[in-house]
Amino acid sequence: MASRREVADLAGVSEATVSRVLNGVGPIKEETRRKVLEASEQLGYVPSALARSFARSKSGNLGVVLPYVPKAHLFSAYLFSEMLSGIGSKARDNGMDLLVMFRTPDEAMNYTDLFRRQKVDACIILGARHDHGELAAMQQLYQEGHPFCVMNQHFEGESFTEVDADHVEGSRLAIRHFTDQGYRKIAFVNGPDSYSNSQERMEGVRLGLQEAGMELDPGLLLEGNYSRRSGIEASAIIAERLHEIDAVFAANDRMAIGVMHGLRERGIRVEDFPAFVGYDDSDAAEMAVPPLSSVRVPFFEMGELAVSKLMHGSVDGADTADTTDEASDSKVIRSESIRALLPTELIIRASSTRQ
Amino acid sequence: MASRREVADLAGVSEATVSRVLNGVGPIKEETRRKVLEASEQLGYVPSALARSFARSKSGNLGVVLPYVPKAHLFSAYLFSEMLSGIGSKARDNGMDLLVMFRTPDEAMNYTDLFRRQKVDACIILGARHDHGELAAMQQLYQEGHPFCVMNQHFEGESFTEVDADHVEGSRLAIRHFTDQGYRKIAFVNGPDSYSNSQERMEGVRLGLQEAGMELDPGLLLEGNYSRRSGIEASAIIAERLHEIDAVFAANDRMAIGVMHGLRERGIRVEDFPAFVGYDDSDAAEMAVPPLSSVRVPFFEMGELAVSKLMHGSVDGADTADTTDEASDSKVIRSESIRALLPTELIIRASSTRQ
DNA sequence: TTGTAGGCGTTATCAG
DNA sequence: CTGATAACGCCTACAA
Numbered sequence: 062m063a064s065r066r067e068v069a070d071l072a073g074v075s076e077a078t079v080s081r082v083l084n085g086v087g088p089i090k091e092e093t094r095r096k097v098l099e100a101s102e103q104l105g106y107v108p109s110a111l112a113r114s115f116a117r118s119k120s121g122n123l124g125v126v127l128p129y130v131p132k133a134h135l136f137s138a139y140l141f142s143e144m145l146s147g148i149g150s151k152a153r154d155n156g157m158d159l160l161v162m163f164r165t166p167d168e169a170m171n172y173t174d175l176f177r178r179q180k181v182d183a184c185i186i187l188g189a190r191h192d193h194g195e196l197a198a199m200q201q202l203y204q205e206g207h208p209f210c211v212m213n214q215h216f217e218g219e220s221f222t223e224v225d226a227d228h229v230e231g232s233r234l235a236i237r238h239f240t241d242q243g244y245r246k247i248a249f250v251n252g253p254d255s256y257s258n259s260q261e262r263m264e265g266v267r268l269g270l271q272e273a274g275m276e277l278d279p280g281l282l283l284e285g286n287y288s289r290r291s292g293i294e295a296s297a298i299i300a301e302r303l304h305e306i307d308a309v310f311a312a313n314d315r316m317a318i319g320v321m322h323g324l325r326e327r328g329i330r331v332e333d334f335p336a337f338v339g340y341d342d343s344d345a346a347e348m349a350v351p352p353l354s355s356v357r358v359p360f361f362e363m364g365e366l367a368v369s370k371l372m373h374g375s376v377d378g379a380d381t382a383d384t385t386d387e388a389s390d391s392k393v394i395r396s397e398s399i400r401a402l403l404p405t406e407l408i409i410r411a412s413s414t415r416q
Numbered sequence: 417m418a419s420r421r422e423v424a425d426l427a428g429v430s431e432a433t434v435s436r437v438l439n440g441v442g443p444i445k446e447e448t449r450r451k452v453l454e455a456s457e458q459l460g461y462v463p464s465a466l467a468r469s470f471a472r473s474k475s476g477n478l479g480v481v482l483p484y485v486p487k488a489h490l491f492s493a494y495l496f497s498e499m500l501s502g503i504g505s506k507a508r509d510n511g512m513d514l515l516v517m518f519r520t521p522d523e524a525m526n527y528t529d530l531f532r533r534q535k536v537d538a539c540i541i542l543g544a545r546h547d548h549g550e551l552a553a554m555q556q557l558y559q560e561g562h563p564f565c566v567m568n569q570h571f572e573g574e575s576f577t578e579v580d581a582d583h584v585e586g587s588r589l590a591i592r593h594f595t596d597q598g599y600r601k602i603a604f605v606n607g608p609d610s611y612s613n614s615q616e617r618m619e620g621v622r623l624g625l626q627e628a629g630m631e632l633d634p635g636l637l638l639e640g641n642y643s644r645r646s647g648i649e650a651s652a653i654i655a656e657r658l659h660e661i662d663a664v665f666a667a668n669d670r671m672a673i674g675v676m677h678g679l680r681e682r683g684i685r686v687e688d689f690p691a692f693v694g695y696d697d698s699d700a701a702e703m704a705v706p707p708l709s710s711v712r713v714p715f716f717e718m719g720e721l722a723v724s725k726l727m728h729g730s731v732d733g734a735d736t737a738d739t740t741d742e743a744s745d746s747k748v749i750r751s752e753s754i755r756a757l758l759p760t761e762l763i764i765r766a767s768s769t770r771q
Numbered sequence: 772t773t774g775t776a777g778g779c780g781t782t783a784t785c786a787g
Numbered sequence: 788c789t790g791a792t793a794a795c796g797c798c799t800a801c802a803a
Contacts, residue, residue, distance in 0.1 A: 062532060065780070075790045080781065088788060111534040112780035115470035116795060122515070138497035138699075149518045158535060160477070161514050163504045177417060179466040180513060289703065318703050325705070344493075348644065348673050350680070350705035420796070430774050435798065442799095443772060467796035471779060 063104035124181035128188030147364020231405030232265025240273035244307035292319020418459035479536035483543030502719020586760030587620025595628035599662035647674020
């Protein structure tokens with residue numbers, strides 16, 4: 062592994078010039094530039110990102126906090142792999158690397174240390190929920206002025222940078238889809254209240270019903286925890302009151318599928334199923350039987366957008382020249398504000414239409 | 417943010433001593449130790465991981481290469497999220513951080529530069545396949561002596577460190593499960609040959625059939641690409657020859673579910689389905705209708721094992737004291753060799769048993 | 772047991 | 788336009 066010294070010698074210039082050429086800073090005579098590039102190429106010189114980071118005191122890493130999932134399957138891996146892909150794609154455009162870590166189940170996460178130890182320059186937090194420790198950690202981040210972005214969760218009263226999807230609208234669309242078809246008795250299987258997403262879905266459901274001149278029947282409001290199992294549990298009640306239920310809206314696909322499973326296990330035939338709409342439009346939705354209508358959430362784009370918001374003005378400058386930020390404004394409802402909401406969309410499949 | 421200088425001053429010692437205490441190296445008088453810890457605590461000093469890395473010329477990062485997946489859905493996100501979780505869990509135990517990057521679809525990956533630029537100290541490669549560029553990149557890694565581990569893919573004739581599951585056995589079990597029930601006409605929907613996993617499954621199928629005194633009917637061997645869609649395509653042929661097919665073994669769950677979907681679309685009723693066994697035991701398997709029997713692969717454990725193999729002897733020494741390596745030997749078939757195979761297991765559900 | 776000092780490979784400032 | 792030359796914050800012999 063050639064050193065910068067050797068490159069400098071071979072090119073007949075100083076080490077500083079080698080640096081300048083390789084970093085593309087400062088004015089440089091074209092010939093010098095060529096000589097350096099040649100020498101560098103010939104010797105196979107590769108600058109140390111470590112030393113560079115140290116000198117600039119910038120790690121070049123974008124931290125990504127993922128929920129603790131192994132073997133739990135509370136959430137669809139689909140969701141996070143999509144968001145992670147979007148983040149990775151955009152991060153690469155900005156010359157940043159992804160440092161991913163899993164939230165520890167018990168011990169509280171200390172996000173600020175990530176910055177203080179200089180492991181990351183910015184960070185994106187996925188799968189957060191509104192509990193005390195999490196909130197405190199973020200408030201500290203905010204106070205110390207570290208750039209971070211929360212995805213898929215809203216903290217009321219805080220000024221955190223957030224990227225989310227319009228779940229109120231998504232849920233409203235789902236309900237409207239039901240009421241437009243004349244369904245009146247609609248059950249709603251929501252997730253825990255500690256996720257703002259759940260609250261927003263609830264709000265959307267209210268809106269949708271209200272538009273049809275209806276109100277939410279408290280008896281048809283069930284709470285699961287986004288797991289398939291909780292959907293199965295909810296199915297007990299739904300099966301029991303099957304005659305008075307037209308349709309079921311679940312806050313995610315896993316629960317919707319869980320409910321369907323539960324009904325099947327109770328010997329209820331597909332023909333007698335209520336109409337179903339799930340949420341997330343994960344791959345499980347199209348694999349379901351019958352194929353599950355679902356509210357599509359642009360997870361990938363949300364990931365991209367989160368990175369964009371963090372990178373605003375603090376790009377690496379390395380290989381970021383041709384970065385066109387198309388995605389960050391066109392489809393965005395509110396992007397300039399601290400909280401960006403991307404649109405959701407109802408995907409209609411067989412589960413919600415009388416065949 | 418307090419500097420080490422301040423800590424040293426407050427504790428009345430030299431900076432070197434502060435370092436020693438915080439790193440737990442060298443003999444240190446208990447009182448000094450206490451004083452330093454107190455001062456450090458009081459000032460809220462946090463050492464820079466960046467500077468430390470630089471000084472040691474070790475990044476402390478474990479690179480993880482993931483396949484390019486966004487929106488493709490060729491593979492189950494389940495699989496990678498499990499492996500990633502396992503890797504993350506073990507990496508944390510060893511005080512290493514995860515640097516994840518996505519393989520670029522077009523341009524060839526240059527793995528060695530990752531090391532040369534000192535972004536990672538070791539790396540794990542997921543979703544590799546046997547193509548020229550990939551192989552060449554790994555050979556270079558190997559020649560330069562960089563520690564890396566390939567997961568879920570075998571490169572014949574190379575001495576790469578590999579972690580995989582016993583797919584020959586897994587497939588044999590699936591076939592035996594069929595033949596034990598008296599099924600004779602078995603269709604096999606395999607994946608592309610460029611994945612060693614596909615070849616191993618094929619071998620297992622051959623073995624299983626042979627043990628039952630049978631041979632593979634070339635007409636019942638179909639090739640998909642691990643996507644649900646390819647399963648749907650395969651279903652055309654299976655539907656056509658339904659009367660002469662008892663059972664279907666698919667190389668992954670997605671294809672199995674795809675085949676089932678295809679049959680349904682053609683109006684074939686579940687009662688008339690052949691028996692099904694899938695592979696991976698992803699969450700899709702238990703969500704399928706009917707619930708899909710599947711070969712379970714210990715992805716999480718494979719991730720853990722991969723890290724263990726890389727860490728052998730080169731641990732960080734920081735918070736790695738209580739690391740007990742239980743997982744790395746007990747259930748392992750061959751661990752000391754460069755290629756480790758973890759056992760697979762057949763999970764039987766309704767899809768493969770006559771109700 | 773502890774202090775001193777050199778070094779790690781870049782970046783960036785300041786002359787020239 | 789280019790060459791010296793301080794930082795950067797920590798680790799680690801080597802001395803004491």
